[in-house]
Amino acid sequence: MNDRMTTISELKKIVEDFISERDWSQFHNPKNLSMALAIEASELMDIFKWNTTQECEGLMSENNTRQDATDELADILIYALAFSIRNNINISSAIEKKMIKNRKKYPTEKFKGHF
Amino acid sequence: MNDRMTTISELKKIVEDFISERDWSQFHNPKNLSMALAIEASELMDIFKWNTTQECEGLMSENNTRQDATDELADILIYALAFSIRNNINISSAIEKKMIKNRKKYPTEKFKGHF
Amino acid sequence: MNDRMTTISELKKIVEDFISERDWSQFHNPKNLSMALAIEASELMDIFKWNTTQECEGLMSENNTRQDATDELADILIYALAFSIRNNINISSAIEKKMIKNRKKYPTEKFKGHF
Amino acid sequence: MNDRMTTISELKKIVEDFISERDWSQFHNPKNLSMALAIEASELMDIFKWNTTQECEGLMSENNTRQDATDELADILIYALAFSIRNNINISSAIEKKMIKNRKKYPTEKFKGHF
Numbered sequence: 001m002n003d004r005m006t007t008i009s010e011l012k013k014i015v016e017d018f019i020s021e022r023d024w025s026q027f028h029n030p031k032n033l034s035m036a037l038a039i040e041a042s043e044l045m046d047i048f049k050w051n052t053t054q055e056c057e058g059l060m061s062e063n064n065t066r067q068d069a070t071d072e073l074a075d076i077l078i079y080a081l082a083f084s085i086r087n088n089i090n091i092s093s094a095i096e097k098k099m100i101k102n103r104k105k106y107p108t109e110k111f112k113g114h115f
Numbered sequence: 116m117n118d119r120m121t122t123i124s125e126l127k128k129i130v131e132d133f134i135s136e137r138d139w140s141q142f143h144n145p146k147n148l149s150m151a152l153a154i155e156a157s158e159l160m161d162i163f164k165w166n167t168t169q170e171c172e173g174l175m176s177e178n179n180t181r182q183d184a185t186d187e188l189a190d191i192l193i194y195a196l197a198f199s200i201r202n203n204i205n206i207s208s209a210i211e212k213k214m215i216k217n218r219k220k221y222p223t224e225k226f227k228g229h230f
Numbered sequence: 231m232n233d234r235m236t237t238i239s240e241l242k243k244i245v246e247d248f249i250s251e252r253d254w255s256q257f258h259n260p261k262n263l264s265m266a267l268a269i270e271a272s273e274l275m276d277i278f279k280w281n282t283t284q285e286c287e288g289l290m291s292e293n294n295t296r297q298d299a300t301d302e303l304a305d306i307l308i309y310a311l312a313f314s315i316r317n318n319i320n321i322s323s324a325i326e327k328k329m330i331k332n333r334k335k336y337p338t339e340k341f342k343g344h345f
Numbered sequence: 346m347n348d349r350m351t352t353i354s355e356l357k358k359i360v361e362d363f364i365s366e367r368d369w370s371q372f373h374n375p376k377n378l379s380m381a382l383a384i385e386a387s388e389l390m391d392i393f394k395w396n397t398t399q400e401c402e403g404l405m406s407e408n409n410t411r412q413d414a415t416d417e418l419a420d421i422l423i424y425a426l427a428f429s430i431r432n433n434i435n436i437s438s439a440i441e442k443k444m445i446k447n448r449k450k451y452p453t454e455k456f457k458g459h460f
Binding site for chain 3: 027032035036038039042043045046048049050
């Protein structure tokens with residue numbers, strides 16, 4: 001699969017099948033899923049915690065660490081998809097609308113080069 | 116935009132343009148982005164922390180809370196996209212491969228209905 | 231050691247000695263320590279994520295889970311102490327002052343029984 | 346209050362009174378408190394996320410940021426105390442025992458200067 005061809009719905013379908021085959025939707029209420037998401041995000045951080053920001057760039061070039069980080073990112077995305085499945089959220093539209101808010105909140109002329 | 120038609124690359128493009136217009140890639144090293152991801156995941160949790168698992172289902176039917184949660188989910192996804200942009204990660208392939216690992220780790224016959 | 235007799239300084243001393251014996255203060259800048267704290271807090275959550283709020287009370291009566299949670303709580307506190315050591319923060323005074331703010335923010339007559 | 350004189354029990358008492366005056370123990374099950382802890386830890390991180398590790402040291406010398414970080418650290422500690430109150434955990438003993446495990450896991454001769 002590649003990002004140019006793959007739609008959000010196709011990814012949702014993979015996650016949805018996995019959950020339903022295991023009858024796991026009973027555990028997937030919004031509260032639990034938000035915890036699972038935060039825990040996976042924390043596991044991604046764990047890879048970088050003791051390194052300088054510069055060293056972390058290097059870590060992403062080492063095959064093993066890069067694979068670990070890619071797996072953790074996938075876990076975050078899988079739970080984000082699970083959250084959107086459970087709560088009937090249109091992800092594309094959610095991102096599109098949030099980016100409009102972000103553009104208003106951070107106008108280019110004011111935030112260029114700093115935050 | 117809707118999930119049936121939208122590809123990952125299209126979403127990546129929206130996020131990439133936003134970052135480059137603001138010249139923010141200088142802040143987007145892997146370490147910082149992993150922190151930003153964890154912080155956004157935490158903000159999603161914050162909506163649910165004092166409610167029972169059942170009450171949280173109800174919260175997702177209230178328009179305001181539903182919108183807040185949808186915005187927080189979008190923020191998580193935006194930083195996940197930013198992380199994948201910075202580190203040249205193919206998201207579809209990452210999810211596909213991680214789901215193969217998950218299927219091996221959690222075989223249906225052993226994990227059906229429990230975890 | 232017991233909580234009635236043990237001072238914060240005594241706990242700080244234990245953590246400080248551990249860090250200095252390993253020459254680890256080089257990694258203990260505020261950014262890294264805040265990440266370590268969040269990661270440990272996440273590991274405590276991990277124990278509870280798929281259980282109902284009620285089941286979680288039960289989990290704390292099972293010896294193994296109770297020990298795991300106690301160890302995770304200790305890890306959180308150890309990094310909180312490490313953060314206070316590195317940044318010269320008087321913990322007792324920090325808590326005392328924050329509780330005064332909390333009392334103002336959440337007056338009893340308005341917040342009794344709800345949040 | 347200062348760390349040399351203040352015992353853990355004295356800090357527990359301050360937090361316990363605050364909770365009981367508001368009748369908030371009904372919300373303080375282990376699951377919810379673990380989420381609250383992670384959220385506060387995340388708020389501490391939020392102060393440092395876009396800065397280099399070096400800049401973060403500087404941030405802790407600026408009065409406003411230092412006060413913000415101290416308040417966030419206090420919030421983490423307050424919820425850690427609340428968790429120990431709810432679950433009858435002896436904090437001093439928990440830290441003492443965890444540090445014994447840590448000393449075994451990270452022997453000085455092997456971990457001096459690196460991790």
